[in-house]
Amino acid sequence: MYSIKELENIARQVRRDILRMVNGAASGHVGGPLGSADFLVALYFDVMQPDPTAFSMDGKGEDLFFLSNGHLSAGWYSVLARYGYFDVKELASFRKLGSRLQGHPATQEALPGIRMSSGSLGQGLSVAIGAALTKKMNLDEHLVYCLMGDGELEEGQNWEALMFAAAHKVDNLIAVIDYNGKQIDGPVNDVLPLGDLNAKFEAFGWKVFPMYGNDMSEVTGTIKKAQWFTGQGQPILLLMTTHMGCGVDFMTDNHEWHGVPPNNEQLARALGQIEETLGDY
Amino acid sequence: MMKYSNTGSKDTRSGFGEGLLEIGRQDPRVVALCADLTGSLKMDAFAKAFPERFIQVGIAEANMMGIAAGLTIGGKIPFTGTFANFSTSRVYDQIRQSIAYSNKNVKICASHAGVTLGEDGATHQSLEDMGLMRMLPNMTVICPCDFNQTRAATLAIAKHTGPVYMRFGRPKWPNFTPVDQEFVIGKAQVMREGKDVSVFAIGHLVWNALSAAEILQEKGIDAEVINIHTLKPLDENAVLNSIRKTGCAVSAEEHMRNGGLGDTIAQSFVRNFPAPLEMIAVNNTFGESGKPEELLKKFGLDVPDIVNAALKAITRKKERNF
The missing domain is CATH 3.40.50.970 (Thiamin diphosphate (ThDP)-binding fold, Pyr/PP domains)
Structure with a gap:
């Protein structure tokens, strides 16, 4: 068990990893991964606690996580490595030729911890529903988690999946929306406003919990509260408000850091704001 | 056989x-x-x-x-x-x-x-x-x-x-293959042996190819008919063994010419054994309403079309001394 303080320290290191990986590749996304770092750390180190030495594609008898917005790969890879799925030194290979750490998550290179390719948006929730249905058929009581972006909700497939999960009572599934209000072209409200998401999800038959995603104790507490509501006939959704670029002042809430790598000077400034807690890779 | x-x-x-x-x-x-x-x-x-x-x-x-x-x-x-x-x-x-x-x-x-x-x-x-x-x-x-x-x-x-x-x-x-057959993925089936022309067919058109072979036989032409039920991976050995024997071929499919069986076989021919190939397929056009048999006729996928394609392939083979 990790204390909130320890989880926060891990998240600090993950944020440093994200910045260094994307800078090292001179390519990739920092804004989304920085914003969702607290959630991913909480999910792996506190909530799911899978055995990283016994990874199997089938994942029987353990909780499963799917990343639908695959461009958050840097953050996920860092969490997987820091959790023990592979050596943190491998983070240096991110987005480089021959790496298992592809630009977007992939299964082809057999990186432990990854069960589905993602990157083309809008597909992860359907996949998570399928995995959750298999868990039910296998009488496996573990849960399935899926992280999605808010801009990603503009993809129609999500709404097919939202409809299906409620109708089929997929109640062993917790979907999480990274509600940072930003997408590549600008604020979501300028690109394509999503309206009242809480009301939409509830109208679709989901049990919705709001959550502030950049406060570690709120994240761990809300996920555990949500777990109490699994198995009651309704799929569960965490509407997780976050700050894109959280942890670095000049990146926070700025959509221009969605998919732009920091240069060396920007990296130094950013790292100066985040304590090195576990040792850089 | x-x-x-x-x-x-x-x-x-x-x-x-x-x-x-x-x-x-x-x-x-x-x-x-x-x-x-x-x-x-x-x-x-x-x-x-x-x-x-x-x-x-x-x-x-x-x-x-x-x-x-x-x-x-x-x-x-x-x-x-x-x-x-x-x-x-x-x-x-x-x-x-x-x-x-x-x-x-x-x-x-x-x-x-x-x-x-x-x-x-x-x-x-x-x-x-x-x-x-x-x-x-x-x-x-x-x-x-x-x-x-x-x-x-x-x-x-x-x-x-x-x-x-x-x-x-x-x-x-028509239902014509054995009820108790074992289906082997990637293994083409020689439905009829012949020496003058190979007819590679897939799906419904395998039956049309067999019917065309009967008509060709009446004309004194010995057609080989091969069922390519697996388009990918292609049974390249079966295709090349047949074309090396007959020297010319017809492909037959209920599919667009681009991307289909004829396209696949042509790639193999070009790399291994260039030989005349006539393609029975829909060519760069959408379908339309009608009865199945009317549409097969309209889009040139019918038995007489396969017969004519075989005759043309044989003529091309003779012209080029394959």
Whole structure:
């Protein structure tokens, strides 16, 4: 068990990893991964606690996580490595030729911890529903988690999946929306406003919990509260408000850091704001 | 060499339905998903026998492909069912990322392929499906020739690990292959041996190719007919052994010329044994409404078209001294 303080320290290191990986590749996304770092750390180190030495594609008898917005790969890879799925030194290979750490998550290179390719948006929730249905058929009581972006909700497939999960009572599934209000072209409200998401999800038959995603104790507490509501006939959704670029002042809430790598000077400034807690890779 | 005769016409989609029910009985890992076309796909028997393993997803094919990919995680063997158009072009990116690139053990089963769908017209007559699926790494592409073979292929793809696309059709069609056959993925079948011209056919047109061979025999021409039920991986040995013997060929398919069987065989010929190849296929045009037999005639996929193509291939061979 990790204390909130320890989880926060891990998240600090993950944020440093994200910045260094994307800078090292001179390519990739920092804004989304920085914003969702607290959630991913909480999910792996506190909530799911899978055995990283016994990874199997089938994942029987353990909780499963799917990343639908695959461009958050840097953050996920860092969490997987820091959790023990592979050596943190491998983070240096991110987005480089021959790496298992592809630009977007992939299964082809057999990186432990990854069960589905993602990157083309809008597909992860359907996949998570399928995995959750298999868990039910296998009488496996573990849960399935899926992280999605808010801009990603503009993809129609999500709404097919939202409809299906409620109708089929997929109640062993917790979907999480990274509600940072930003997408590549600008604020979501300028690109394509999503309206009242809480009301939409509830109208679709989901049990919705709001959550502030950049406060570690709120994240761990809300996920555990949500777990109490699994198995009651309704799929569960965490509407997780976050700050894109959280942890670095000049990146926070700025959509221009969605998919732009920091240069060396920007990296130094950013790292100066985040304590090195576990040792850089 | 056995001579094939029609033992009573049946639709290939019903062969799929029977095969699915049987493999459902044999293997509890088999699950089936359908997008509001259970009756058309002949999946109702499976749905009735195994309601806990049948998932009605509604008219939401993209979601169906994603759910199918997810179901494999934990060991299920999902079979998706809808029309060929909605099984491929409508959901190409879902298949590409969540099934092919992720290498998931999903069986994409597609009915109402080709112009023999008939009256519904071009919106529903998929003529590009095999080409689209053939381009995807990890994907196996199968199109059996009749009811019995579709049933056998359904059993075979469940036992094969990896993504599979299998297409079949709507109309009643001659059923001529053995009821108890074993379907071997990737192994072409020599249906009739001959020395003058090779006819490589897939799906419904295997029967047309056999009928054309009878007519050619009356003209003193000895045609070899090979059933390429697996478009990918192509049984290149079978294709090259035949063309080295006959020196000219016809391909026959109910599909667009681009991306289909003729295209696949031409690639093999060019790399290994350049020889005249006449392609019986739909060429750069959409389908239209009509009766299946009228459409086969209109698009040049009928028996006389195959006969004429064989004669032309033989003429080209003689002109070029192959």
